[in-house]
Amino acid sequence: MFIREIKNAVKAAVNAIFPQVCMGCGEIIDSGEYFCDFCHDEIVHTDHDERCTKCGLVKGHCDCEHTFFHFEGCISPLVNEGPVRNAMYRAKFSHKQSNLSYFSKQLAIAVRSRYGDISFDGICYVPMPKAKRMKRGYNQCRIMADELSKILGVPVLHNALVCRKNGGSQHLLSPKERFNNVRGLYGFKYSNAGRTILLIDDIKTTGATLDECSRQLLFSGADRVFCATALITDPTDKDNDEKRKDT
Helix, strand or coil: CCHHHHHHHHHHHHHHHHCCCCCCCCCCCCCCCCCHHHHHHHHHHHCCCHHHCCCCCCCCCCEEEECCCCCCCEEECEEEEHHHHHHHHHHHHHHCHHHHHHHHHHHHHHHHHHHHCCCEEEECCCCCCHHHHHHCCCCHHHHHHHHHHHHCCCCCCCCCCEECCCCCCCCCCHHHHHHHHHHHCCCCCCCCCCEEEEEEEEEEEEHHHHHHHHHHHHCCCCCCCEEEEEEECCCCCCHHHHHHHHC
């Protein structure tokens, strides 16, 4: 009883000095929560029945009409906007690695729900250029893959993929430019003959990175590759106009 009281006192002291804050807006919240009530209500979860099982986009805005993907399917539990977008950006650029625990749990729920009938031989993740990884100090995709592995009981295939060079930012590129930009950027390090692999990334926009990584995994002998990303960016009317230009 005495030890428990000490632990509770220590926990209370830590919470007082380092209070739990909302991952979306930074407001102080109750311990054990991820978002304040306002931000929680602003989170947009994806509806699997409304989305293409291949590219993950809302039916009617499907990428599969004009793009061939090497992966079998892509799922994402959350739409890349509002509080979850802020939380992911803080995890990537403000050293808030603790935010990734939330996304790992959301990924696990999505994988169990939508890929429940698939027996995965391993989990792989999108690698980062060495210079960027050294500067940031971590790869957010690796952290999520490691946590997902513990939840699902599927081993992580570390270094299955390697990043050969720095391909530059994808942010301002058109869909066609994104696919060209990642070609030859990734490679494989060892054989994955006969394996069914779950490939993890943080955000899906055009699917260019996922496609190139999947292509390399297939070259390494993988039988099938399925993708899961924490967030998915739904296209705007401007994006759709750009795709028509690139087609």
